[in-house]
Amino acid sequence: MTMFPFDVAATGVGATAGPETGRTGTETRQAGNGGTAVVSALAAEGVEVVFGIPGTHNLELYRALADTPIRHITTRHEQGAGYAADGYARATGHPGVCFVTSGPAVNNIASAVGTAHADSIPLLVVAPGPPRGQEGADIGGLHEMRDQRGHMAGVAERSVRVDSAAQAATVIHETFARWRTARQRPVFLEVPLDVLDAAWDGQHPPRPSPPPGPAASSDDLARAAELLAAAGQPALLVGRGAIGAAREVRHLAELLAAPVVTTVTGKGVLDETHPLSVGASVRLGPAQELLTAADTVLVVGSTLSDAELWGWRPELPGTVIRIDIDAGSLTKNLVPALAVHADASAALHALAERLASDDHAAAVNPATLHAARSRAGQARDASAAVAARDAGPWAPLNQALSAALPATTIVAGDSSQVTYYGTAHHWTARAPMRLLYPTIYATLGYGLPAGIGAKLGRPEAPVVVLVGDGALMFSVAELATAVEQRIALPVIVVNNHGFGEIRDGMLAAGIAPVGVELVTPDFALLGRAFGAYGVRVTGIDDLVDATRRALDADRPTVIEVDADTVEWR
Incomplete structure (x- = not known):
């Protein structure tokens, strides 16, 4: 990490x-x-x-x-x-x-x-x-x-x-x-x-120097480089702990000809258009099969949590190396053959230097790189197909917005179906820190205030809030905050009239739905009542146009999409 x-x-x-x-x-x-x-x-x-x-x-x-x-x-x-x-x-x-x-x-x-x-x-x-x-x-x-x-x-x-x-x-x-x-x-x-x-004497305490971070030992780096150089089909699995090491992840992946799978919190650490990227697909079967088939897997900055893996137990038969700045995370959920307690950026940089040395430089050739790109592409395409099947209407909505909006767009989501089935897998991230999503705690009400915080911190960047109706109602009062700050913030609410995921879970378990069919307000009108703009769209093309206009507006815009009546294409 x-x-x-x-x-x-x-x-x-x-x-x-x-x-x-x-x-x-x-x-x-x-x-x-x-x-x-x-x-x-x-x-x-x-x-x-x-x-x-x-x-x-x-x-x-x-x-x-x-x-x-x-x-x-x-x-x-x-x-x-x-x-x-x-x-x-x-x-x-x-x-x-x-x-x-x-x-x-x-x-x-x-x-x-x-x-x-x-x-x-x-x-x-x-x-x-x-x-x-x-x-x-x-x-x-x-x-x-x-x-x-x-x-x-x-x-x-x-x-x-x-x-x-x-x-x-x-x-x-x-x-x-x-x-x-x-x-x-x-x-x-x-x-x-x-x-x-109480009175304070104004004497500032000395600011402490940062405590020394963990540094990988020379022996650990040598062993890791040896294992990776000898691998026939290496792969990388990276999480949030690698977001500050995006450049090093890319460099190492290219040196090794290794496909890169990310967790959702690590989404974008490797540009998802890169030929070695499998995307934020560790939850999905094809990506898991790629990792299982790899003879060496380097895990960087991830605890491999259940919330990230959706129940998959990563009992990888290949050699596993883990790098993390948190010693306690090095053996969580999967005990590696080699645990490297270190800052991810420094450790990956040092590994790349060793792999580029005369001892290891011949490990990758054009045929190996072609084969790795092919494995990554096949896993990426197969994962996208699985994700689209699971996502239903959330896939085309996210795909259309991702294609139409600037590549620098930051998306604030929620524990909503449109986020974890849709944005997580169907919005192309060109860099890390572009998806704000409470992955592990999975709280409702996060998306709108998180989007406000992101826009205030990055006023030059396009920021979009994309949530479900149940999630928005948890924090709908923050529309007033967004209006007060006069920020151009599209707030897209996909209205399926209740707690859709829980409703689906009840039905799948043979439980008659209770407490999940909800009365929802006219969100467009509600937005206008707060002093924002408010519109309702009936198709994806209309949604894209409304979102583009909202990014240039002088205040927030609430954009309601009725999941029951919209033309999904």
Whole structure:
């Protein structure tokens, strides 16, 4: 696994604001407090955008925020803030940051934190907590929880309660430092109310250097190169942990003449138009057969999770090599012959150098490359056929949009059929970080706020939200956020009038459908009520035209596609 690097640009924001004169003209307010310490630390780490909702208990964060160039985006629900920050992180490679208040707000953002943890997304959530000495007091304080920090420990990688402003700043710097050389997962920071309010001396703690990342041993690299060079039919399987190593993946695949299969979270790590790409098809039988037939499989940056493989157990008969920055992931779900604990980019680069040396340079010839491309093409075409059969109408919709829109388009999806049957397999990704999809946690309500976060982080890129009606209703209030930000965001909702996947599952199990046939609003009209544009389309050509226009609009556009009446072609 490799970390997608994020830039650190110190903003020069001072530790304290200038003194404020009180109403009498003689009183002054302490310039710096715990809120200032938090915001100053974020500014020093180059944070440009914070998502959240102001509340009674986090006002001191907002007092400090007003004195910095950090942009605040107010969402309509804390879960939306978390998903927007997640989408921002996935689309930009920079960590997402959220401010929420205590108690119910923390509960609201917990699903977003769980989503970020499952898919390895760098997300920092800052919230106030009870004053020091009142943790778990059960005295009926406003927003009181039994154990807020403990609650978030169940969904975050780290959940930290601090005792001072300096410690809060230190935790922020440590978090960003760790993200640069380790697996990126969410962190929850609880700052007691009295710490937020208390005076801060303005002394910035030293920013720690990133801890050294794991480096592959010379012996492991030599053994891996030997195994790969000797392989007659090698293959690569790459996941999200390889998104920062796209160039190295391509170079190594070409050196080895190895077909490349990706997980959905690794979609686009190898350009899906490349002749060695099998696509994001590890869920599908033809790709699995290719991997099973390979005599050596190099797995990079993937835990081979059930959510990625859809029940397939990868008991590969060939030699398996795994590379991952997270030591604990090297043996999950499949024990390899060789486990290489290292950053993916560095390890793949070192492997390529060895394979290009005189010792291994003759391993690949034109006939071998032709055969590898043929295997990749056959698996790609067969996988596409299987995916089209499973996807039904979601396939032509995604294919048409993918063909018509710019290759740089970012698609924000959801745990909707149109996403996991459609976009995952039928939208051609030319690069990583183009599909935003909560693969493992499989939450509903992700797509719209994630699309908002992506567009705010990448305003120059076309961003499209493509979700089902059930998914959109989980976070439909964020249409107001998109309108407020005046972003050109097509929000395509494919309306099959309920929870289609669950309805299908009930029928397949012989269960009479219960709770899945839903009343849905007029989505186009709803969009207009929020202040967006709203249209309804009846065919794929109309959908393509409406989406193109929406990408150039001065505000979001809700585009409703009725799955029961649209002409799918």
